[in-house]
Amino acid sequence: MSNTSLLPLLSSSERQFILQGVASGVRSDGRGRLDARDIILETGLLPQANGSARVIIGNTDILVGIKADLGLPSQQNPDQGRIHCNVECTATVTNAVDSRDADSDAETLGHVITRIFVNSGCIDLKKLCLIPGSVCWNFYIDAMILGFDGNAADAIAQAVRAAFSDLRIPRVVIDTGSTPPTVEIDEDLRRAFCPVDVAALPLSMTMWKVGMSFLVDPTPAEEACASGALLVAATATGRVCLVQTLAGGAAQYSESAQATALPVPRGESTGAQAGAPPVAVVSAGGMNPHSIVDMLSTATEIAQSVARKQDEALRRVAEASTRSHGAGKSAHFVDQSVGFFADSFAATSGN
Amino acid sequence: MSLSYNEDVTPELLRVIHPQDYISALALHNVRGDGRQFDAMRPLELALGTVSSAEGSATARIGNTTVVAGAKVEIGAPLASAPGHGFVIPNVIITGGSSSEAGRLAPSGLPSDQAQVLSKRLADYLLQSGCVDMSQLCVHEGQCVMVVYLDIVCVAYDGGLLDAALAAAVGALRDLALPNITFDTSTGTASLQAAPAGAQPRRLTLRSVPMSLSFGMVPASASLAGQATDSPLARPLLLVDPTADEEVVSTGVGSVLSLGSDRWLGFTLAAGTVVGGATSAAVRQVEPRGFGLLSLLNDAVCAGVAARRAALLKQLSIV
């Protein structure tokens, strides 16, 4: 189950209010189904990390740091570097009584981030290997959920991608002449470089199924009403790097289970559901294959455009940081924080 | 008689709410819950080579109890004290699904108390019976030996787990195809060689085949005190090969270990004493020394374990 310990308790009438609002195309905060909130991006916040970024969406506040060090390659893949992803929740953002629940929710998000950035193969791990079988780069991606206001997975993916753009690792000199070969680190940080092609990294876009329609960038209350979600990670060029279904907060509630007991035939939906897209049927928490295919292409398009917008924002951040070089630390932060508007995907998707 | 319940209490209900009375009530008719006599044991079934990812494997079934044993071989440098001896390391895993309580007794990932005791006892039985000559596991003396990890997974539990685990362990050892490992003394590295096509894999020679038989002691039913002395309940009952239900009501559960027709390794009681290698006669000689329960270790048990061992031998020789 995805992050239930982060979701609020709702009454059934609040649930119904949200479901009807989503069906009629006006969400509780006035957004349409495919309107996302602004994203505020900052990079280079943690001097002790090799790369870092912070993403704020509403009150969702994600801080990601990437540390790099030299280590041993794994036995299975001796010619590859290693990337470890870890997501943690600060204790104050969860309402879980049992911290294990929050831990397992964070772990689920960690698996998702691993799949997006590592298992998808969009980072060439072989480039991170220095001496096969003995020395490689180890990247530790640590994401911290400082505030939760919905849409954590997408926000973390945003932050990780931005942190990669900020990542600088020192150059190394490999002495193959000696036995065993040795690695020497070039301490001059001016020659440090980014080993990852950030433009090829994906961003995720999660389509949340609330009632019979899909929406993006949910609030916690909307996540609690979602019966499921489809997370699609895609690069700016439109390659799909991960498709994964996530459980929504309503997957275990009787309302959704009872809905299956009384299947509503297509086309005979009630007035409140008239605005729902025609692909949806009443569901127990699963998704219709047709809507998955539809949402896959919609989400890919959106993720593509968001990735391009983020690239643009990162460019502005980089320009700002070169301009403000040498300025005070706080000014540095202010200059580097860039908001970019990701709202109104309605035009791109035609929904 | 005092074993009277309301008519609403069906035998099935009685089994759940008063297991001891249920067994006592049945005992009055000289029969057990599954229709066996007190001294009858369930048949043992053993299948070898059931898991192909393990170098040796076996599945043993006693009644509703099912265990799967798998052996994986790893290599390491031997102890200085025994440079030519490898190791067999048995561990019992009682899976959460094996019985209705197993999943709740042990936090996931940790062996339950019962599994720890069984692992220890199984290790004792295998070691003391001398069933495997550890020098067969030597690759290069003083440099490299094989360690056989014998993991015994209980997937369904209905009593007699030690017996089933021992049978599966012996079966997996019998089935074990030793990997063809060569040790290069110049580089100090061991490497696995592909077996030549058609060649028979090297197998372990088992010096003895140990087999055990569990028994449970059900105390004389207090509710039946004053019954005729010829009643089966006037004395403590000895149940051979108890089921999980019977184990729950038994005050003592033990097992007898046999190595041959008249060779006994010993027996254990719930407290876990292993009485050293002795013959059946010797076992019975311990009796006057105050082991009251030993008087119950009658010929039926001795015959039973011999019969079960014979069954095991037969199944092993089928391979």
Added chain:
Amino acid sequence: MNACILVPASRHAPLDTESFVRATGRQQKAQDAEMDDTNGPTNGPVTVTDSQLVTPGEVLTMVDNRLTHGHCTRIIPAYELSSISPDVLTEQQATPELLSRYIRSTVAGTVSRINSLLTVVPSRLPRYRGHTGDVVVGRIIAVGPGPRWRIDLNARCFGVMRLSSILLPDGVQRRKSQDDELQMRTYFKEGDLFSAEVQSIGHDSMISVHFRNNKFGKLSHGTLITVPPHLVLRSIQFTSIPSVPGSEHNSGAVDVILSLNGYIWVAPKPMEAGDSDFSPAHRLAAARVCAAIRALASHERMISNQSILMVCEASASYSPASLSRPEIAAKVIAEAIR
């Protein structure tokens, strides 16, 4: 423009300035030096006005027979002060006896005085403290144990609502029977929202609530917004905005419960009783009210019927969703104050 609606201010009369000493760190040092010389203050004391911000440990005034020190103030006894290392004392040129002659604040907040009672009102209350008679909105956390519900009131601990203090759906106030106790979950179950009045506050600061009349009860079809409790103006708590400025005409009324525990309930008012189907325009009007309340809260402005209306008016040219952008919210709030 009535600025006091937007600016949190103490509700009490100005202080008698003469009896107050204001001593910031630097001033105190100078003063203490003076006192050491003359064995007592001779100059006229620095005055503090009511609603002045003070920090913990700050001196409010000298101990004075005419003053009683109330909540969040303290006189540090001499024996406690004597544990301060002598170095500090000599540096400050003050003896314990001298220091123990001041009333000090124990919180950061504003000074308040009613007659001779001197108190400090904490400036931020992250949690609701409770006050008998307050209108609050709460959420059911658990049913039981016993004939009561455990409720979340945004307070320091969960509150309680007894079965005997609710009105049953038929609206009658009667003795609740065993049957009612068995059916408690049919009245209120986990997650349900209600409005109620604070009945009493226990010694352990546990708040119990009751339904005093038909106005209170279960809430349905709306949105809950959490704001810091101190920002809610104590005035008329049940309000309705017949037509939200900046929304379409005749989009419909929006009911707002400005609950004093900071759980503000915003619900579009059904056209007919029991109707739960709202037009998109009506939902947008409610969303605008929500956005206005969030904007007010994020700028630490008092939330009242009037301030909400003002923000809604000022935001007419923006969509409700865009009010979540900090720069637009700031612009709208500035406009509303003007």
Added chain:
Amino acid sequence: MADKRRICAPIDTVPPVGNPRQPCTAASGRLGGRDAMAVRPIFLETDVNPQATGSSLLEMNGTKVICSVYGPRQSHRRQPFRDTGVIDVEVLTSPFAGTHRLAPGKNAQDGELAALVEQALLPSLRLDTFPKLSVDIYIVILENGGSVLPAAINCATAALASAGIPMNDLAIACNTVSIAASAPASGADQSQQSLWIDPCLEEEASPDLAGSMLVTYMPTLNETSLMISTGSAPPTQVTEAFHTCLAGCLSLHKTIVECLTRDA
């Protein structure tokens, strides 16, 4: 530190290094010349554990999974009141299931598998019919011969059916791997992929592996409960893999229904 709860070897050991099983490549084709769309033969037996409410054993050429289901019964976890039931999935991989011995104890993969199995099964169950209660699902992976997650899901859904737990539908899982035609140098030739359904271990370890996809499908409801992909591909190829998985689910569904009705 020595583990006192288990019996440990007195010496440090490593698995012997040598020639493991040869992985399949795009050139070599599938193991044993299997057809790209062919599912391995299934052996499914229910009620293998009479102690459990329902149980099943699923074997697919080198993948062996046993699942026992208990309940609905009182949950052993402390949890707030719910008006629906819950399921509790535990996965245990036996130490001898893989190529190398797995160190005993809880490992991270088992936890992740359990979470995915839970997500796959939840929509197939009528949780509202057993409020406050829990259905405990214990899965033991005896042997991992590839496609272990779909095997665990299929085994669990069969065990749930045999336990008589109220269900909306069977949740049937199937996975595919996509193998890039061995012309990596050209790069432009990305459309050349072949989809192998129900891969075995050698096929999952293929050096030409471009991606994989797992889909859990409920045929009667016409709904997908779990879908996970790895690797990167254009949307058209992802959609193609998705449809291939759905077709695989349908054929597996037929077989599993046959097994269940035969045993019943």
